[in-house]
Amino acid sequence: MSGISRRRMLELSGAGLAAAMLGAGEAQAQAVYSQIYDAKRKTWIDYDPKRAMQYYKAYGSVPEEFKRQTVSFRTAEKPGTIIIDGDRHFLYLVRPEFQAIRYGIGVGRDGFGWAGIVKVGRMVEWPTWTPPAEMIARDPRNAQWANGMPGGPENPLGARAMYLYEGGKDTIYRIHGTAEPWSIGLNISSGCIRLNNDDVTDLYARVAVGTKVIVLMSGAALYRGV
Amino acid sequence: MCWATGAALADDLVIGLTAWPSAKVTGHIIGELAKERTGDSPVYLERGSIGLLTAIARGEVDVYPELWSPNLDNAVKRIGDSLTVSKRSVAGHQGICATRAAVEQTGIKSVADLNDPAIAAAFDTDDDGKGELWIGDGSWFSTNVERIRARSVGYDQTMQLLEGAEEVAMAAVDAGSALGRPVVFYCYSPHHVFMLHDIVVLEEPAHDAASWNIVAPADDKDWLQHSSAATGWDASSLSIGYATSLATKHPAIADLLGRIQFEPADIAAMSYAVEVERKSPEDAARDWIIANRTRIDGWLQ
Numbered sequence: 001m002s003g004i005s006r007r008r009m010l011e012l013s014g015a016g017l018a019a020a021m022l023g024a025g026e027a028q029a030q031a032v033y034s035q036i037y038d039a040k041r042k043t044w045i046d047y048d049p050k051r052a053m054q055y056y057k058a059y060g061s062v063p064e065e066f067k068r069q070t071v072s073f074r075t076a077e078k079p080g081t082i083i084i085d086g087d088r089h090f091l092y093l094v095r096p097e098f099q100a101i102r103y104g105i106g107v108g109r110d111g112f113g114w115a116g117i118v119k120v121g122r123m124v125e126w127p128t129w130t131p132p133a134e135m136i137a138r139d140p141r142n143a144q145w146a147n148g149m150p151g152g153p154e155n156p157l158g159a160r161a162m163y164l165y166e167g168g169k170d171t172i173y174r175i176h177g178t179a180e181p182w183s184i185g186l187n188i189s190s191g192c193i194r195l196n197n198d199d200v201t202d203l204y205a206r207v208a209v210g211t212k213v214i215v216l217m218s219g220a221a222l223y224r225g226v
Numbered sequence: 227m228c229w230a231t232g233a234a235l236a237d238d239l240v241i242g243l244t245a246w247p248s249a250k251v252t253g254h255i256i257g258e259l260a261k262e263r264t265g266d267s268p269v270y271l272e273r274g275s276i277g278l279l280t281a282i283a284r285g286e287v288d289v290y291p292e293l294w295s296p297n298l299d300n301a302v303k304r305i306g307d308s309l310t311v312s313k314r315s316v317a318g319h320q321g322i323c324a325t326r327a328a329v330e331q332t333g334i335k336s337v338a339d340l341n342d343p344a345i346a347a348a349f350d351t352d353d354d355g356k357g358e359l360w361i362g363d364g365s366w367f368s369t370n371v372e373r374i375r376a377r378s379v380g381y382d383q384t385m386q387l388l389e390g391a392e393e394v395a396m397a398a399v400d401a402g403s404a405l406g407r408p409v410v411f412y413c414y415s416p417h418h419v420f421m422l423h424d425i426v427v428l429e430e431p432a433h434d435a436a437s438w439n440i441v442a443p444a445d446d447k448d449w450l451q452h453s454s455a456a457t458g459w460d461a462s463s464l465s466i467g468y469a470t471s472l473a474t475k476h477p478a479i480a481d482l483l484g485r486i487q488f489e490p491a492d493i494a495a496m497s498y499a500v501e502v503e504r505k506s507p508e509d510a511a512r513d514w515i516i517a518n519r520t521r522i523d524g525w526l527q
Contacts, residue, residue: 016349075400085401087351092401100404117391123484178401216398217388218351218358 036063036185047185056182066104066185068199073100081119081212082175082203083168084193087219089185091175091193093206095199104184107220108193114173121165123204124150128175154179159197160204164213175213176200186217187220239268239476241289243277247293247500247507248416248493254511255290256466256486259522260313260479276301282469283308288476289483290467292493296460297367302467310470310480314487317428318462320414322359322366322473326424327401328408335457336429338379340410346384348408358410359385360395371440371455372412378437378456379430399423414462416493418501430458464493492518 020088036047045051047063055063066089075094077083083092083100086107092100129149131142149155158177163170176190178184181196195203239260243253257268270279271287275298281287283305293302293311302309322337329335332348339345340357349357361376362369369389375380388395395411396419401421402409410428421426434457441449466483473480492514499510515522 029370071404073400074402075397076418076422077397077400078504083397083401085398088401088405090401090409092404115390116394214394214397216401217360217390217394218398220352222354222358222388224388 025074036065049183049186049188052182053071062104062181062184062196068087068103068202070095070099071102072098073102074098075100077214078212080182080207081214082207084175084213084215085218086187086193086216086221091195091203093203098174101206103195103199106178106183106185107187108192108194114171115215115217116166118166118171118173118213118215120162120175120207120209120213121168121170122163123207123209124158124161124163125204127157127161129155129157158194160200162204162207162211164192175203191215237266237475239266239289239479240287241268241270241291242281242287243270243272243418243507244275244278244290244292245272246292246497247418248496250507251496251500251510251514252291252466252488252493253289254507255514256291256483258511258515259482259486260476263478263482264476275300277468279305279309282350282467285469285471288469288472288479293465293467295463295465297330297462308470309467310473312466312468312484312486313464314484315465316416316488316490316493318415318464318490319371320412320459320462321430322415322428322475323411323419324426324428325402325407325409326426327402327406328410329426333407334410334428337375338430339384339428340381341379341383343384346381349385349410352386356384356386357410358388360383360388360390360398362389362412363392368414369411370443370449371459373450374440375455376452378454399425416490416497418494418498421494421498422502433458433460433523435460482526487525 035045042217061067073092073094075098077094079094079096081094083094084105085092089105089107091103091105093103094100128151129145130147131145136142136146151157156179157174158179161174161176164173165171166176176192176194177197177200178194183194184196241253241257242494243250253270257270260268271281273281278287278290278299279301282290286482290309302311324334334340334345334346340359346357347355349359351358359376361372373382373387376385376387399409399411399419400422401407413419413425413427437457438455439453440452441457443449447453466486468480468483472483496510496514499505500507505513
């Protein structure tokens, strides 16, 4: 049953490892272990912030399974639909002929407690990021961005943002890029559904306002109940 | 083809269409065959199950293409003699299913195996120690029954029971199958998921009516505690229902409806044609008629 109970929650308080290494937009007090499959040893291995950063430093990329790739994907969903598997840290863009483009994602433990069907309601390149009031209260350094941090390489929303709407209203959840590409594959802090900037730019070019997005009832989606 | 935008004329054949794809295809097959007999195009009306049955009782709708039993038995009883149910039904099934990976990785064979905490943990994705099990859409009659079954068998203690849209649940089966991950879920057949993936129906004791006592939430706030259902579902079936008055209004069509005999594979293929192959229900119906003309002629002889 390897990989079955493959993730154990790690609470990192205050100045914990993840918080110490994260940028302004994503530094919060919680991280959750993932596991990734080691094909050589044929076993699941822990994948936590420390290992993720070590891996990224050594190889300049995330592990193979979190890299963008076309996979076989049998589904009744129409090509163009996005399916988000927060448990496995994958986002699928359904393609014709039972295929999908699979992207590695990071998800936020605080900001990802829902599941269901939404739509891409708005799309922005190099979006402005405005920290919520509670984030400014937690870290006064964020106060300088109270009126919005301009888009750019340091912006926590990264290169592109797709704002998710339900019934024509903004859900406050987004699919966006990240200034910390090593964090793909992890559940860390606030933030929504993060892709590295190359991937979010690729996805952005393939979807349009109105794209159907399905968030599965699994993993992080259940942290605050469905 | 025309759609009901106002009141249908008294002589119009009004075919009700419920939301699921095979019912829409079945409805359009009935409509096409009726048109062949009478030369008149039917009127189609989309509505929910209870709404359609109520409309039949009021004389506003003539045909209900896919009537599920036992799910709608009580509603059918309530409207009484105004509805006739064809004796030619399609065998269906409902219960709990597992992906092939679930069977191979956990050894699960039966629904009761979900009581085993070690097996249940195989389906845990949020690290609360319980597995996850989708039991249906919150608006379905069957979903309350599945909650009762979980409590009666005992796996409500080991599994987190999830309610939500079927599309979300099926996408989870898609993702689980793509990765070889174990997934268990409420299932019913005929359904296109059995054509998309390698799905195993979990075993359970045969239905025992004496062990089933389903109390509706509307009748008792403690309906869950006062209900029990420790065995499998009663044999399910799909039948065509139609207004009893149709025998007078359009006797040839009433005769036709009593002769139609679909098979489970037909219903699954209709669902697959619409959901996976992206055919419109109208096109899927026409294709089905072309491919099955000999069978249709056989029904009518």
